[in-house]
Amino acid sequence: MTFSPPPRNYASDYMNFAKLRTAAKYGLAASGVADCVMADLDPRPEDFVLHGRNSYGYRPLMERIATRFAIPEACVVQGAGASFANHLAMAAILSPGDEVVIEAPAYELLLAALGYFQAETRSVARRPQDAWALDTDAVIGAITPRTRLVVLTNLHNPTGALTPPADLRAIAEAAERVGALVLLDEIYLELMFRDGVAHTAFRPEGNIVVTSSLTKAYGLSGLRCGWILAPAALAEKMRRLNDLFASIPAHVAEHLSVIAFDRLPALRLRANAMIDANRAAYREILGRHPALEQVILDQGTTVFPRLVSGDGEAFYRRLMADYETSVVPGHFFGCPDRIRIGLAGDVAMTHIGLERIAEALGSADP
Helix, strand or coil, X not given: CCCCCCCXXXXXXXXXXXXHCCCCCEECCCCCCCXXXXXXXXXXXXXXXXXXCCCCCCHHHHHHHHHHHCCCHHHXXXXXXXXXXXXXXXXXXXXXXXXXXXXXXXXXXXXXXXHHCXXXXXXXXXXXXXXXXXXXXXXXXXXXXXXXXXXXXXXXXXXXXXXCHHHHHHHHHHHHHCCCEEEEECCCHHHHCCCCCCCCCCCCCCCEEEEEEXXXXXXXXXXXXXXEECCHHHHHHHHHHHHHCCCCCCHHHHHHHHHHHHCHHHHHXXXXXXXXXXXXXXXXXXXXXXXXXXXXXXXXXXXXXXXXXXXHHHHHHHHHHHHCEECEEHHHHXXXXXXXXXXXXXXXXXXXXHHHHHHHHHHCCC
């Protein structure tokens, strides 16, 4: 039987929304930690280096990543943020018409990228009644002999649900039986390393490919410091493929990223202080609101409540127009009756934004 690939996708509606429609006085649309300032890195004037040897990775940065996860440096690929890391990984793995199993709700940019590569997707639902836990048996059951890739996030975006290592291993073993790989976006897992010890599902000899970055957990989006962890041969394929996409990164950002790795304990304390305070405020202000059905987890940077009545897009528009507050409408994750609320921003700003959401929920039907 011949399988024709679906039409190619050329845009991400979510990224367009995030770039152009989320700016607000009380911005609760972002899922990442509030931006750091240069003083948080405390660089010296000589650290602003324009040029260096970085043809296939800046060695000090590659060493930091490899040492952090106790893996060979040959398994590390630099990427311009996790978004491009995911794109590069998919580009190296997929051909048009390949079958991909992906969780639902799913981060729209992952689906959009799969659409660009003309993948044929099969979705496996995460359910709120299960606290958004990944249904491992359902994922395994969705894998067929045609499956080339399984795409997951851990922590899950948009809910923050954590998948245990044993479940990921079981999925990887099932994928391996049909010659498939697992692409695991671990960008929010960085938030779990409170003791300073980093963990990953990647193993050099395995079939799990991991992507991540310093952006979401540390407020360092401006550095675009992302990475891929992949078996050495596949990692080399990605490095060579990147010659067609991005050539080499901006060296000054690489050098500052090395400094950031050396400052992670302080950056982690800053991030956790904001997230802990904001999660407590959310529980107090919206945790039992009668207009919301929700699961509030103990980790992650977002919550994903369901509006008891109304539509997420309409509620977002009213929030923006009448309350100077932004959230993300749930239709970007395939759930139009939900909204995603960020808990990683400035504490005072987030508290006021949460109060305004409560006021909007109580003032009229969304």
